Amino acid sequence: MTLRAAMLKPTARLWRAVSVVALPFLCTSCFTMGLWGVLPDSEVDAFTHQEETVFAYDEGTEWSWSLLGLRILLTPVTVGLDVLTCPVQAVLFGNDDDDC
Numbered sequence: 001m002t003l004r005a006a007m008l009k010p011t012a013r014l015w016r017a018v019s020v021v022a023l024p025f026l027c028t029s030c031f032t033m034g035l036w037g038v039l040p041d042s043e044v045d046a047f048t049h050q051e052e053t054v055f056a057y058d059e060g061t062e063w064s065w066s067l068l069g070l071r072i073l074l075t076p077v078t079v080g081l082d083v084l085t086c087p088v089q090a091v092l093f094g095n096d097d098d099d100c
Helices: 003-026 030-035 065-084 086-092
Strands: 038-044 051-057
Touching: 030 038, 030 065, 065 086
Parallel strands: none
Antiparallel strands: 038 051
16 A cells, blocks of 8 residues: 555545535435424515525424434434435425526
């Protein structure tokens, strides 16, 4: 193994670890947020007076230790669903640009 290969190997591992840790936070959307009690809602923008989709915490969300454990176990599944359905969610929740 050359010196360059030895130096690149920890960097690749570091990027892989950072990606695995960051993915749940970057790709979370409606499935994951719904699992944790944050649901889509609509509100009117004060400046444009257009209706926008926002996410708001549902006060009726039940919390217990067993539900917390279940949510933690199901989070990787919901993140996977979010990644697979990301284009559809972008269209449904109006991620369009006003400048277009």
